[in-house]
Amino acid sequence: MRKRPIVLNIKTIATTSFFNIEEMDIEFSNGSKRIYERLKPPGNGAVLVIPMLDIETVLMIYEYSGGTDRYELTLTKGKIDGGETLIEAANRELIEEIGYGSNKLTFIKEMTIAPGYQSSITYIVLAQDLYKASAQGDEPEPLEIAAFKMSDLENLVYNEDLTEARSIAALYMARDVINNQ
């Protein structure tokens, strides 16, 4: 029933320091044609990490976010560097942003954020069995860390500082994984 459209042509139409925009000529199986645009970043995708200080306590951060021009309550995330596995990237970001490493990193799910116009993939990783560790990241200012209880997740998701869909989805999925351990 789902007969994949044909991508007749793809070309880059704009490039900035951070973004790369492609234009796609697409022909659907019913003959209709569309021109789509999408963000097509280089690189290996990103990780988002749910760090559990104990079975009940998740560590989150307040980070200034340019897109919304405000502090967002979010989970640790960052790009996967060349030559890194996603698990290595998750542990590195955790050490840089939260001040902990993890002895138990579990890949949970591959997510997209806006598949209609972005190719980006985020790998969701649960981090348990934490140990103290630190390293200099590329943050412009120290991140404020905040602890929340998973048992309060139903209320936490209504916190107005927590808006990022990936973080909300990851918290719910992590809770299910922990409950099934």
Added chain:
Amino acid sequence: MRKRPIVLNIKTIATTSFFNIEEMDIEFSNGSKRIYERLKPPGNGAVLVIPMLDIETVLMIYEYSGGTDRYELTLTKGKIDGGETLIEAANRELIEEIGYGSNKLTFIKEMTIAPGYQSSITYIVLAQDLYKASAQGDEPEPLEIAAFKMSDLENLVYNEDLTEARSIAALYMARDVINNQ
């Protein structure tokens, strides 16, 4: 503790048919300076709708997504048109994409998708008490509709066709809202 950075300057650096990219000069309260880029679309944001055929059954769609160049299992979504409320937009998208309207639309949550570099807001709306209705949308091909049981959500989120973080987060939040009704 969180002392908001100063945005010294914002300018548009690239515009295409679909995207508008801004560059921001930012000075953090500790004096460090950064140049950020962000997507700043015009308009009023988007709605994402969780349509419940009955207390247990959610209606989803398979939609070709240019960003990932594949069919994604997702919830109904679309932009809010000028002059529309978010509830009106939710009902219109539902009618166009799923073939149902709703007598009971409940706003649940305002979400962002990548607040670090996107200003976009998505309003999550639960749709219940559905009635049959149809209207022509702007889809290039008919959408395939698929029904899933909320009681199976823990498995559904591992479906490889379901990757979009907003849809996963919205399904979990809708389940909580329905359970509390």
